[in-house]
Amino acid sequence: MYSFIDIHNHSLYKVDDGATSIEAMFSMIDIAYSDNIRAICFTPHFKIYRFSDDEDIGAYNSLLKSHFEKAQKYAKEKYPDMNLFLACEIMYHNDIIDSIVSGKCATLGGSRYVLVEFSPHVSKHDLITALSNISRKGYKPILAHFERYNCIADDFSLLKECKDSGALIQINAQSILKFKIGRSSMLAKKALKKHLVDIVATDAHDHKALTPVLSKAHDKVAKKYGEDYAKRIFHDNQAYILQLNQAPNKPN
Numbered sequence: 001m002y003s004f005i006d007i008h009n010h011s012l013y014k015v016d017d018g019a020t021s022i023e024a025m026f027s028m029i030d031i032a033y034s035d036n037i038r039a040i041c042f043t044p045h046f047k048i049y050r051f052s053d054d055e056d057i058g059a060y061n062s063l064l065k066s067h068f069e070k071a072q073k074y075a076k077e078k079y080p081d082m083n084l085f086l087a088c089e090i091m092y093h094n095d096i097i098d099s100i101v102s103g104k105c106a107t108l109g110g111s112r113y114v115l116v117e118f119s120p121h122v123s124k125h126d127l128i129t130a131l132s133n134i135s136r137k138g139y140k141p142i143l144a145h146f147e148r149y150n151c152i153a154d155d156f157s158l159l160k161e162c163k164d165s166g167a168l169i170q171i172n173a174q175s176i177l178k179f180k181i182g183r184s185s186m187l188a189k190k191a192l193k194k195h196l197v198d199i200v201a202t203d204a205h206d207h208k209a210l211t212p213v214l215s216k217a218h219d220k221v222a223k224k225y226g227e228d229y230a231k232r233i234f235h236d237n238q239a240y241i242l243q244l245n246q247a248p249n250k251p252n
């Protein structure tokens with residue numbers, strides 16, 4: 001059995017709306033490890049409008065780095081086979097490419113892949129234009145929790161357009177586990193049925209409610225949509241992006 005890889009995770013403590021203490025961060029790492037997750041990419045929010053200037057961004061990045069070192073130390077001692085990475089969940093902004101190139105916000109594992117989120121109210125036009133812009137500049141956008149965007153809920157064919165514009169599609173594990181209730185769950189079902197999802201991640205924010213757990217969603221996907229597809233979207237695509245050992249094929 002392969003392990004899982006989580007590329008959307010807010011376990012890094014006291015840097016955004018994720019873990020509120022170092023102990024909570026350690027608990028989240030423990031939970032992830034017991035759930036067969038062997039690589040985590042921490043993705044604290046990067047919202048450019050929250051910073052007053054470049055110095056402010058520098059201070060934020062220093063904080064991320066110092067908290068990340070604590071996570072690494074903890075994991076290295078307790079779970080030597082756990083790989084940790086530090087990236088960002090970037091709120092799309094006009095200067096996103098400049099922010100990436102200048103090192104203000106990080107790509108996934110230093111790759112060309114970037115985890116990008118939008119306002120839930122983003123228009124179809126703005127979404128496709130933004131994803132195309134990122135792709136044209138040689139980066140590969142990963143659309144964070146696609147199930148949250150109103151324009152995709154209103155017009156499901158837009159999801160395929162997002163993929164055609166160069167994006168990979170990420171869904172939150174919790175949306176898969178609630179098939180019978182809510183819009184997110186219905187979108188999850190439709191997208192998985194058509195194999196439009198490329199990556200399942202936890203988007204974990206704490207150690208009690210929105211926890212870093214993938215196994216339940218994995219088992220459901222494997223049962224309903226096939227084991228090969230489950231392996232691809234819980235492990236293979238992420239391993240390729242992070243260039244982990246035995247990295248398989250490039251995501252579609």
Ligand SMILES: [Fe+2]
Binds near residue numbers: 008009010089203
């Ligand atoms: Fe997130």
